Amino acid sequence: MTVRTVRGDIPAQALGRTDYHEHLxxxxxxxxxxxxxxxxxxxxEAQSLRAAxxxxxxxATPIGLGRDPAGMARIAERTGLHVVxxxxxxRQAHYPDDHPLLASTEEELAERFTADLVTGMSSVDGSPTGxxxxxxxxxxxYWSISPFEHRVLAAVAAAHVATGAPVMVHLEHGSAAxxxxDELRGHGVRAERVVLAHADRNPDPGLHAELCAAGAYLGYDGIARHRDWPDSVILDCLLATAERGGADRLLLGGDVARRSRYRAYGGIPGLEYLPKRFLPRLVREGGAELADAIMRSNPARLLDWHA
Structure with a gap:
């Protein structure tokens, strides 16, 4: 069992407690x-996560959105975090209309994605990083897939088939899961190799149990967004989904993703909110065994290239 990190491959069981979705x-x-x-x-900010x-x-930052591979590797080395x-x-809305990625063919996208996995990512200026x-x-x-997004799904599937790397899909407000x-399966990707990010933005435990039964992993990453609903809504959905058979398919992350919410940039609540504020509630209400599965066993199984 192997997970590919920015500092090299490690055994999946060496990951430890894993936050499945953040941005540096x-x-x-x-x-x-x-x-x-x-x-x-x-x-x-990463150090605060490790300290917690x-x-x-x-x-979880993909191509064209300020991704910094060398910076990630240096942060991983300094903090001791395993960074994937x-x-x-x-989704297309994140790119301006003249972004060159939008004009790429399915084959060009698949080639680039596969190269990032196998030979290494490029820096913003195009130079290799190793x-x-x-x-x-x-x-x-939201309930839509543009032609570009269809090409990306197909290209991601091709890169997965070529390498065995796991797949994450951003679902806008949890829609179209x-x-x-179905689309990924048509391209050769089993649901067991996919995590559906932001599933909890549609906190429907009945639907979530069905998705878990189909084999997919569900990413719960909407905590500390009290403008939409309290953390209790997410926790209750998680516990209800686990009770309906989904305990081995749930993942947790913060997806904080904004400088205004990072303590190191002057904001709140920071990356430490997940381990300091939410995880203790999960342990109290769901038990240590469930929390351990969500934070250790499940992400290790998903992120293993050969599962």
Whole structure:
């Protein structure tokens, strides 16, 4: 069992407690003024996550959004975090109309994604970094999949078939989950190799249990977004889904993703909110065994290239 991190391959069982979805570097026209672009500050934020007991994280920034492979590797080395980097592309809305990625063919996208996984990612200026990605990512809109997003899904699937790397899909507000799984299955990707990010933005335990029964992993990453609903809604959905047979298919992350929410950039609540504020509630209400499965066993199984 092997997980590909920015510092090389490690045994899946060596990951430890894993935050399945965060960002150390991210620049998007959808988030003006919330850029994560300072290695020192992002490193400080990562250190706070490590100090709070998290041992590994997925850095979920794909191509074209300020991804910094060398910076990730340096942060991993300084903090001791196992960092899994991401290739692929986000939903189309994150890219300006003249972004060159939008004009890429399915074959060109698949070649680039596979290269990131096998030979290493390039820096923003196109120079090689010698740092590998360990996860593939695609994204879709709210109940919509654009032609570009269809090409990305197909290209991600081709790269997965070629390498065995796991797949993450951004679901806007948790929509179109089964539709995405159907499309990926048509390209040769089993649901067991996919995590559906933001599933908890549609906190429906009945639907979630069905998705888990189909084999997919569900990413719960909407905590500390009290403008939408309290953390109790997410926790209750998680516990209800686990009770319905989904305990071995749930993952947790923060997806904080904004400088205004990172303590090292002057914001709150920071990456430490997940381990310090939410995980203790999960242990109290769901038990240590469930929390251990969600934070250790499940991410190790998903991120293993040969599962």
């Amino acid at each position: 570097f991210q620049i998007s026209p959808l988030l003006p003024g919330d850029e994560l672009d300072d290695e020192q500050r992002s490193g400080q 007991g998290i041992e590994a994280m997925v850095e 980097a991401t290739t692929g592309a986000h 740092v590998w990605a360990g996860l593939l990512k695609a994204g879709i809109g 089964f539709e995405v799984l």
